[in-house]
Amino acid sequence: MEENQIAKSSSMESDIRILTSGGRTIPAHSSVLASASPVLEKLMSDRPERTVPIIGVPSDAVAAFVSFIYSRRCMGEEEMMERHGIQLLVLSHVYQVRELKRACEVGLAGKLTAENVVDVLQLARECDAPYLSIRCMKFISKDFKEVEKTEGWRFLQDHDPWFELHILQFLDEAEKSRKRRMRNRKYQRLYLQLNEAMECLEHIFTEGCTHVGPHDMEPDKKKGPCTSFSTCCRGLQLLIRHFVTCKKKVPGGCSHCKRMWQLFRLHSSLCDQPESCKVPLCRQFKEKMPDERKGEDGRWRLLVRKVESAKAISSLSKRKRVDELDIPTFIPN
Ligand SMILES: [Zn+2]
Numbered sequence: 001m002e003e004n005q006i007a008k009s010s011s012m013e014s015d016i017r018i019l020t021s022g023g024r025t026i027p028a029h030s031s032v033l034a035s036a037s038p039v040l041e042k043l044m045s046d047r048p049e050r051t052v053p054i055i056g057v058p059s060d061a062v063a064a065f066v067s068f069i070y071s072r073r074c075m076g077e078e079e080m081m082e083r084h085g086i087q088l089l090v091l092s093h094v095y096q097v098r099e100l101k102r103a104c105e106v107g108l109a110g111k112l113t114a115e116n117v118v119d120v121l122q123l124a125r126e127c128d129a130p131y132l133s134i135r136c137m138k139f140i141s142k143d144f145k146e147v148e149k150t151e152g153w154r155f156l157q158d159h160d161p162w163f164e165l166h167i168l169q170f171l172d173e174a175e176k177s178r179k180r181r182m183r184n185r186k187y188q189r190l191y192l193q194l195n196e197a198m199e200c201l202e203h204i205f206t207e208g209c210t211h212v213g214p215h216d217m218e219p220d221k222k223k224g225p226c227t228s229f230s231t232c233c234r235g236l237q238l239l240i241r242h243f244v245t246c247k248k249k250v251p252g253g254c255s256h257c258k259r260m261w262q263l264f265r266l267h268s269s270l271c272d273q274p275e276s277c278k279v280p281l282c283r284q285f286k287e288k289m290p291d292e293r294k295g296e297d298g299r300w301r302l303l304v305r306k307v308e309s310a311k312a313i314s315s316l317s318k319r320k321r322v323d324e325l326d327i328p329t330f331i332p333n
């Protein structure tokens with residue numbers, strides 16, 4: 001909005017002039033300026049001569065600033081941010097025009113590049129613009145290889161090593177939390193797979209599957225594969241048959257038998273109907289369990305709790321073949 005439009009936009013005559021760097025003045029209404037900016041309000045009340053200097057930035061930027069105050073939006077926002085985004089952020093900070101400050105933070109955050117991000121970050125810090133700061137930090141952490149090569153970064157290293165350290169610490173934290181998230185996701189997947197194995201175990205020893213069934217029921221040869229056959233039941237049945245026929249067994253150090261033994265134990269830890277349960281070893285483990293509760297096996301209890309909660313979200317399970325399951329790797333350190 002041009003100066004004369006600003007003056008025309010109100011039925012009142014302009015009663016104040018804004019003095020800018022190039023000697024250009026912009027007519028305005030003190031009531032409009034005062035309602036938008038507490039700082040301008042104070043400034044005007046201290047100056048009976050009815051001019052307010054806004055200097056130190058190009059007069060075009062001041063005109064854009066005043067235009068925003070009148071219209072509550074940036075006219076030609078894209079172009080305005082391109083040309084004056086940085087100055088508008090400074091002005092909105094200094095004169096406390098909150099709406100404009102928010103618009104500048106969003107506008108500048110959308111125009112970050114490896115070349116400008118360090119300068120914008122420093123400005124965001126000086127202007128107390130947390131949203132923009134975070135966006136800059138995230139940009140740097142995503143594209144650090146490019147940012148590191150820029151003049152802005154080298155300048156920062158030479159002139160503000162504390163701030164450089166602050167940024168590097170942020171990058172380090174971001175990397176750690178990314179790894180933590182990935183690790184949690186990995187464990188969550190594994191707990192879901194274990195939960196599926198528990199469901200299959202019950203299904204095999206309750207209704208029977210293709211090759212293994214409860215002790216009081218002959219396996220039904222005509223039975224087709226169940227819905228979990230390829231992801232879990234097939235491998236689990238092979239493992240059960242191995243467990244029954246293996247010569248080495250757990251004491252002999254057989255890793256397959258050990259895995260099966262742990263799956264039976266996990267079932268027992270989760271089973272709430274041991275009296276009627278047909279899963280082998282369920283009751284034997286239950287009877288031994290009070291000793292375990294007392295003592296050393298906190299990690300096992302953690303595993304049991306995690307599988308219990310995975311049950312609640314088992315519909316999200318991404319499946320994995322049961323013959324790849326290895327219980328010790330499911331227990332976080
Ligand atoms: Zn099955």
Ligand SMILES: [Zn+2]
Pocket residue numbers: 242243246247248249250254255256257258
């Ligand atoms: Zn074995």
Ligand SMILES: [Zn+2]
Pocket residue numbers: 267268271272273274277278279282283
């Ligand atoms: Zn049971």
